[in-house]
Amino acid sequence: xxxxxxxxxxxxxxxxxxxxxxxRLRLAxxxxxxxxxxxxxxxxVGALFEVSRTVVRAALQMLAFEGLVRSERNxxxxxxxxxxxxxxxxxxxxxxxxxxxxREACARVDAGALERFAAxxxxxxxxxxxxxxxxxxxxxxxSGDFHLLLAEVAGNAILHRFMxxxxxxxxxxxxxxxxxxxxxxxxxxxxxxxxxxxxxxxNRLARLVGEHIDHIEADLDLAxxxxxxxxxxxxxx
Amino acid sequence: xxxxxxxxxxxxxxxxxxxxxxxRLRLAxxxxxxxxxxxxxxxxVGALFEVSRTVVRAALQMLAFEGLVRSERNxxxxxxxxxxxxxxxxxxxxxxxxxxxxREACARVDAGALERFAAxxxxxxxxxxxxxxxxxxxxxxxSGDFHLLLAEVAGNAILHRFMxxxxxxxxxxxxxxxxxxxxxxxxxxxxxxxxxxxxxxxNRLARLVGEHIDHIEADLDLAxxxxxxxxxxxxxx
DNA sequence: CGTGAAAAGATTGTATGCAATCTAGTCGGG
DNA sequence: CCCGACTAGATTGCATACAATCTTTTCACG
Numbered sequence: 001x002x003x004x005x006x007x008x009x010x011x012x013x014x015x016x017x018x019x020x021x022x023x024r025l026r027l028a029x030x031x032x033x034x035x036x037x038x039x040x041x042x043x044x045v046g047a048l049f050e051v052s053r054t055v056v057r058a059a060l061q062m063l064a065f066e067g068l069v070r071s072e073r074n075x076x077x078x079x080x081x082x083x084x085x086x087x088x089x090x091x092x093x094x095x096x097x098x099x100x101x102x103r104e105a106c107a108r109v110d111a112g113a114l115e116r117f118a119a120x121x122x123x124x125x126x127x128x129x130x131x132x133x134x135x136x137x138x139x140x141x142x143s144g145d146f147h148l149l150l151a152e153v154a155g156n157a158i159l160h161r162f163m164x165x166x167x168x169x170x171x172x173x174x175x176x177x178x179x180x181x182x183x184x185x186x187x188x189x190x191x192x193x194x195x196x197x198x199x200x201x202x203n204r205l206a207r208l209v210g211e212h213i214d215h216i217e218a219d220l221d222l223a224x225x226x227x228x229x230x231x232x233x234x235x236x237x
Numbered sequence: 238x239x240x241x242x243x244x245x246x247x248x249x250x251x252x253x254x255x256x257x258x259x260x261r262l263r264l265a266x267x268x269x270x271x272x273x274x275x276x277x278x279x280x281x282v283g284a285l286f287e288v289s290r291t292v293v294r295a296a297l298q299m300l301a302f303e304g305l306v307r308s309e310r311n312x313x314x315x316x317x318x319x320x321x322x323x324x325x326x327x328x329x330x331x332x333x334x335x336x337x338x339x340r341e342a343c344a345r346v347d348a349g350a351l352e353r354f355a356a357x358x359x360x361x362x363x364x365x366x367x368x369x370x371x372x373x374x375x376x377x378x379x380s381g382d383f384h385l386l387l388a389e390v391a392g393n394a395i396l397h398r399f400m401x402x403x404x405x406x407x408x409x410x411x412x413x414x415x416x417x418x419x420x421x422x423x424x425x426x427x428x429x430x431x432x433x434x435x436x437x438x439x440n441r442l443a444r445l446v447g448e449h450i451d452h453i454e455a456d457l458d459l460a461x462x463x464x465x466x467x468x469x470x471x472x473x474x
Numbered sequence: 475c476g477t478g479a480a481a482a483g484a485t486t487g488t489a490t491g492c493a494a495t496c497t498a499g500t501c502g503g504g
Numbered sequence: 505c506c507c508g509a510c511t512a513g514a515t516t517g518c519a520t521a522c523a524a525t526c527t528t529t530t531c532a533c534g
Contacts, residue, residue, distance in 0.1 A: 016310060017488090042516070052489045053516085061295060065302045067395075073253060074495050074516055089393045096337040096396070104329075156326045158304075159333070162399055254518090279486070289519045290486085311486055311525050 018058035021049050025059060029068050029079055030144070030171040031137035036081040040069065066165050068172065080172055084222040087173040091217040094166050097159065098147065098213060099206040102193070104154035106202040113153045117194050120146050124190065128183055139183060140171055146190050150209075170216070177220040186216065255295035258286050262296060266305050266316055267381070267408045268374035273318040277306065303402050305409065317409055321459040324410040328454040331403050334396065335384065335450060336443040339430070341391035343439040350390045354431050357383050361424055376420060377408055383427050387446075407453070414457040423453065 025045070028034045040060060042053040049056070060077040063069035071077045082090070105113075120142055127139035144167040151163040189212045196205035262282070265271045277297060279290040286293070297314040300306035308314045319327070342350075357379055364376035381404040388400040426449045433442035 041514095043514090054488055054490090057516090058294075058298065061298060062302070065299070076496095076516065086394075089395050092341075092393055093395045093399075096334060100333040156329055157323075158326050158330045158403075162330075166395075280484095291518055291520090294486090313486065313526095 017049075017051055018055050018062070021045070021051070021056065021059040022062045024049075025063060026066070026068060026168060027137075027141075029063075030168050031140055032171070032175045033137070034079050036079050036172060036176055038079040040077040040079065042076070067169050080169070082169060082173050082176065084177065084224060086169075087177060087220060087222055088217075090166055090169050090173055091213060091220075093162075094170065094213050095210060095217075097162060097166070098150070099210045101151050101154045101156070101159055101163065102197075102205045102209040103202045104156065105150050106197055106200060106205050108155050109153050109197055109200075113149070114194075114198055116149060117146070117197065120149060121187070121190055121194060124187055128187060143183070143186060143190070144168070144171060146193075150193075173220065174216070177222055179219050179221050182216075182219045186212070189215065254286075254288055255292050255299070258282070258288070258293065258296040259299045261286070262300060263303070263305060263405060264378075266300075267405050268377055269408070269412045270374070271316050273316050273409060273413055275316040277314040277316065279313070304406050317406070319406065319410050319413065321414065321461060323406075324414060324457060324459055325454075327403055327406050327410055328450060328457075330399075331407070332447060332450050332454075334399065334403070335387070336447045338388050338391045338393070338396055338400065339434075339442045339446040340439045341393065342387050343434055343437060343442050345392050346390050346434055346437075350386070351431075351435055353386060354383070354434065357386060358424070358427055358431060361427065365420055365424060380420070380423060380427070381405070381408060383430075387430075410457065411453070414459055416456050416458050419453070419456045423449070426452065 025034070025040070034040075042056045042060070045059075046053050046056045060069055060071060064071040064077065067082075068080050069077050070080050124139060124142040124146065127135045127142055130138075147167050148160070148163055151160040154160070189208065193205060193208050193212065196208055262271070262277070271277075279293045279297070282296075283290050283293045297306055297308065301308040301314065304319075305317050306314050307317050361376060361379040361383065364372045364379055367375075384404050385397070385400055388397040391397070426445065430442060430445050430449065433445055
């Protein structure tokens with residue numbers, strides 16, 4: 001398979017080749033097609049996309065910055081494998097940032113934006129109703145895009161980029177530590193958030209967004225039972 | 238001049254060469270030794286640090302991610318030249334994030350951390366009292382490090398990295414749009430923040446941090462009078 | 475003399491080659 | 505039989521070479 005087989009289907013791909021590869025890899029990681037810890041060999045990725053290692057290295061460096069890839073010197077790049085502690089930090093960051101973003105979005109939202117929110121929620125509902133891994137990936141993307149649209153409407157490009165990183169890494173965390181999918185639950189909360197946004201009720205909106213994040217985190221199993229910690233406990237340290 | 242002339246003087250330089258060059262360039266940009274808009278030629282930087290363009294490109298890509306460098310395809314990299322709007326977004330982001338970080342830091346601070354804060358404030362005072370561009374650069378660094386220490390004590394690596402970016406970009410913004418240096422004013426507020434932190438008064442701390450950011454932004458001249466907008470207005474568009 | 479096209483020079487984007495490092499498999503000793 | 509050292513293969517880090525693009529200078533034409 002080469003990149004050309006899917007070039008037409010891609011979303012907002014950058015025009016530069018490194019950015020395009022980064023976008024494709026990110027989609028695969030966030031969509032859980034690439035499991036955490038998977039080795040991303042430069043030669044292999046390069047062969048897949050028909051580019052040299054130079055371009056692949058640039059793409060991997062970008063993903064490393066976003067925290068989706070862990071790069072180890074002389075060893076290569078791997079899909080990130082966030083620890084429970086990192087997971088907590090990711091959600092603590094979202095808990096701090098997103099209610100504020102929502103307040104700002106509430107002040108700036110207009111009819112066009114509300115339509116885009118509604119379209120995303122409809123897409124999300126449609127994918128939840130569908131079966132198959134393709135639908136799961138699309139559902140994850142729609143759910144994340146809901147939060148990103150909030151940041152976009154808020155009109156702050158920096159916070160939007162922070163949110164892109166946090167939402168992407170959240171998907172990895174949920175893949176690793178998610179107890180249930182809880183997608184229908186999250187979806188219902190998205191509807192409530194849109195209601196508050198449409199009503200212009202900034203306080204209710206901020207509260208709902210905060211609770212939404214709490215609920216997602218509450219569905220995680222972040223007990224210190226990862227491989228390394230478990231071993232450590234097993235040895236009685 | 239080569240990198241070796243200063244290698245011993247560096248701070249926490251990464252062991253990899255691209256990271257080292259990134260750190261050196263960042264220090265120069267944040268310390269206002271490199272003016273916004275300055276071209277960063279790959280060959281020139283490479284010659285200066287005695288590495289190939291490959292390594293320089295990696296360093297510049299990192300700085301582009303941090304928003305300190307603007308990279309234009311086929312044209313090269315330039316020290317970032319944030320617009321007034323970007324400046325507002327930077328400070329809006331800090332206004333949202335930093336009070337929350339301060340609250341978290343308040344809950345986790347210990348005696349050792351308080352000593353580090355005190356040392357930074359003393360360093361800042363010392364550099365303010367000194368003359369010369371070297372002292373100005375050190376003063377800027379100490380002031381920024383105060384905010385970064387707050388994020389470090391808060392114990393969230395993700396927010397700490399966000400703050401690193403925001404503090405660095407703030408320095409660029411102040412260099413471009415700062416009315417007065419107002420360094421003594423900021424320094425006094427740092428003392429007040431440390432007081433609240435030592436007292437464990439999270440509410441007062443969060444309020445002081447928020448006001449501190451407001452004061453820094455208030456000292457900026459962000460009227461839409463940049464080059465391009467002025468030209469646009471002059472042409473009556 | 476001013477304007478625009480065209481060519482020369484400079485700079486970036488990408489591919490490739492070599493050295494250094496890591497990994498895996500093999501062999502010998504205990 | 506298990507463990508460690510050693511060697512062969514694979515992979516990454518970096519430098520360099522070439523192609524594509526941009527910039528500047530030159531020069532012809534109006």
